[in-house]
Amino acid sequence: MTLRVIHGGRGSADLMPGLLITGASEVVTMAGGIRRGDDQDDPAVFRAADVGGTDAPDAPVVACWEGRVVGVGPRDAVVASLAAEGLPASRFARLDADGGTVTPGLVDPHTHLLFAGTREGELRLRQRGAGYLDILAAGGGILSTVAATRAATEDELLAHGRRWLDEMLAHGATTVEVKSGYGLDPATELRLLHVAGTLSEEGPLDVVPTYLGAHAVPPEFRSQPDAADAYVRSIIHDQLPLVAAQGIARFCDVFCEEGIFTVAQSRAVLEAARDVGIEPRLHADEIAPSGGAELAAELGAVSADHLAAPSDEGIDALALAADTDRPVVATLLPATTWFLMAHHYAPARRLIERGVPVALATDFNPGTSPTPNLALVMTVACLELGLTPSEALAAVTVNAAHALGLGEEIGSLEPDRQADLVIWRVPTHLQIPYYPGANLVRTVIKRGQPILERG
Numbered sequence: 001m002t003l004r005v006i007h008g009g010r011g012s013a014d015l016m017p018g019l020l021i022t023g024a025s026e027v028v029t030m031a032g033g034i035r036r037g038d039d040q041d042d043p044a045v046f047r048a049a050d051v052g053g054t055d056a057p058d059a060p061v062v063a064c065w066e067g068r069v070v071g072v073g074p075r076d077a078v079v080a081s082l083a084a085e086g087l088p089a090s091r092f093a094r095l096d097a098d099g100g101t102v103t104p105g106l107v108d109p110h111t112h113l114l115f116a117g118t119r120e121g122e123l124r125l126r127q128r129g130a131g132y133l134d135i136l137a138a139g140g141g142i143l144s145t146v147a148a149t150r151a152a153t154e155d156e157l158l159a160h161g162r163r164w165l166d167e168m169l170a171h172g173a174t175t176v177e178v179k180s181g182y183g184l185d186p187a188t189e190l191r192l193l194h195v196a197g198t199l200s201e202e203g204p205l206d207v208v209p210t211y212l213g214a215h216a217v218p219p220e221f222r223s224q225p226d227a228a229d230a231y232v233r234s235i236i237h238d239q240l241p242l243v244a245a246q247g248i249a250r251f252c253d254v255f256c257e258e259g260i261f262t263v264a265q266s267r268a269v270l271e272a273a274r275d276v277g278i279e280p281r282l283h284a285d286e287i288a289p290s291g292g293a294e295l296a297a298e299l300g301a302v303s304a305d306h307l308a309a310p311s312d313e314g315i316d317a318l319a320l321a322a323d324t325d326r327p328v329v330a331t332l333l334p335a336t337t338w339f340l341m342a343h344h345y346a347p348a349r350r351l352i353e354r355g356v357p358v359a360l361a362t363d364f365n366p367g368t369s370p371t372p373n374l375a376l377v378m379t380v381a382c383l384e385l386g387l388t389p390s391e392a393l394a395a396v397t398v399n400a401a402h403a404l405g406l407g408e409e410i411g412s413l414e415p416d417r418q419a420d421l422v423i424w425r426v427p428t429h430l431q432i433p434y435y436p437g438a439n440l441v442r443t444v445i446k447r448g449q450p451i452l453e454r455g
Contacts, residue, residue: 018092019064019419019448021102022075024048025427027060028103029072030398030412034329035391036322036357040399043390043429046073054099062102063092064419064448072413095450097423100442101432103393104413105174105420106374107400110305110331110361112212113164113178114157114192117148119367126341133259133287142182142216145366149182149192157195164364165205167372169452172441174420175401175410176205177361179253181212184231185220186239189213190246197248204451208404211249211278213239214261214269232265236272244276250405251302255283256292263291270299279405285310286336296328297321303359303403305331307346315347319354329403330356332395333363334380335371348385358387359403360395375440378433389430419448 027046035042046060051074053059061078063071065087071078079089122135135141149157161178168176178199180192193209200207213235221231243249252273256266270280280299284292286306293314296304304318307330321328332346351358360377363369371377378392387395401411410418423443424432432440444452 017066017448018087019095019445020079020089020092021062021064021095021097021421021423021445022059023054023099024060024062024097024102024423025054025099026101026429027062027072027413028101028393028429029414030104030394031072031414032412033398034327034357034402034407035394035399036327037352037355040352040358040391040394041388043393045429060102062413062421064421064445065092067419067447067449069413069415069417069419071415095423095443098442099427101424101426101429102413103422103424103429103432104397104411105422105444105446106172106396107175107404107406107411108168108173108361108364108374108396109177109303109329109359109400109403110333110363111176111178112181112363112365113176114161114180114195115145115149115182115366116152116156116160117145117366119144122367141367143219145182146184146216146218150185150188154191154195157192158198161195161199162202164372165199165207168362168364168374169205169444170441171373171375171439172422172424172444173374174205174422174444174446175208175404175406177208177210177404179210179212179215180249181215181253184213184215184218186242189239190242193243193246193248204446206410208250208406209248210251210253210281211243211273212253212255213243214254214266216255216260228261228265232261232268235269240269240272240276240278244278249278251281252278253281253283256295257283257286257290258288263295266292266295267299270295270301274299281305285314289314293318300326301328302405303329303331305361306333306336307351308337308342308344310347315350315354315356318351318356322355322357327357327402329359329399331359331361331400331403332381332385333361333369334385335377336363336369338380338384339369339371345384348381348387352391357399357402358391358395359399360392361400361403373437375432376437379436382433389433392433393429419445421445425454
């Protein structure tokens with residue numbers, strides 16, 4: 001088995017403007033918008049078996065033109081429609097899916113991609129009973145990564161980011177959210193955001209940068225009696241104006257959690273960020289009910305992430321927000337709970353039953369979820385959260401796109417959407433999470449052009 005990653009930026013090659021993908025057993029479109037409630041289990045699938053096989057006139061195809069999806073559905077009908085619009089089949093390169101499954105490109109809406117150093121020693125500590133906050137209080141966890149990241153050069157961070165984005169791409173990701181948060185001082189936070197912006201410009205994956213200065217209280221503030229409050233003031237007055245002026249961060253995140261930042265502190269940061277044009281999202285209720293879910297609903301955050309331990313009131317608040325035109329996406333991170341051996345997974349079924357749109361993400365980071373594999377996260381979600389395979393796929397495509405405010409651009413295969421697709425080496429999307437850890441990706445297509453191929 002060979003793997004070819006095709007690097008390059010937005011317009012780095014003379015490539016054919018049209019691509020027609022044929023020969024798929026299934027084309028999963030996720031058409032129709034954000035998924036919530038019973039609709040999260042509806043992947044909107046065209047199946048070749050229903051129309052006579054992959055060679056039948058009505059076999060499903062996907063047509064891409066100049067980076068956009070221009071047709072999805074029965075082959076002859078799509079080809080005729082395109083010809084009528086002045087796009088004859090001869091202007092499209094053909095790509096045979098060879099009986100595989102075609103889905104939208106996967107979207108990873110919560111990662112901590114950029115860091116230096118590793119923390120494998122913490123696994124042994126957790127096996128001996130140490131908890132997340134115990135390790136943090138002892139100077140480990142986030143703080144040990146902060147020390148290593150502050151010492152890293154921009155070139156080192158770029159090389160690290162490229163390595164792990166390649167891993168994510170190899171598992172089907174085409175868009176990845178990337179947080180800062182391992183600097184906790186103005187210079188390093190800005191450097192991390194600059195690296196994230198550079199990685200997005202380089203391509204081929206889209207990178208969505210998030211500012212996470214409120215990830216922990218840095219060492220230089222910890223001796224102060226009001227350390228967290230003092231650091232929040234520093235974020236608002238010293239960091240956020242620089243982040244806004246830099247113009248790279250799309251979102252501002254806060255670790256709203258017992259022992260980290262309170263609801264009041266989190267609100268202050270997120271409101272200040274919104275005042276300078278940076279939209280809120282937040283880590284919420286990972287370890288204990290902290291009021292994070294309620295705050296996300298109050299602020300109209302695009303996403304509330306983790307949610308391993310929300311209160312009943314928090315779930316009620318998210319359910320109420322789900323009935324508005326600005327639902328808060330519940331972005332769940334089951335690989336983190338699994339890797340922490342915590343055994344208290346997010347209440348995914350309750351959230352779905354209450355109509356809250358659910359997304360999934362890797363939470364890729366050096367200490368608590370060192371996996372770049374979204375398909376593996378789907379498996380964990382099916383086994384531990386009770387999601388169906390179709391619900392899990394919706395959670396890493398259309399709902400994950402909405403968790404980044406990009407639901408009208410990516411996450412589904414519909415006309416005028418960005419042509420980000422994956423061809424999987426299985427005949428149905430139901431098998432994607434069925435083989436834990438297996439790499440089933442055959443081809444990844446970004447903006448209508450193959451960027452990864454396995455032969």
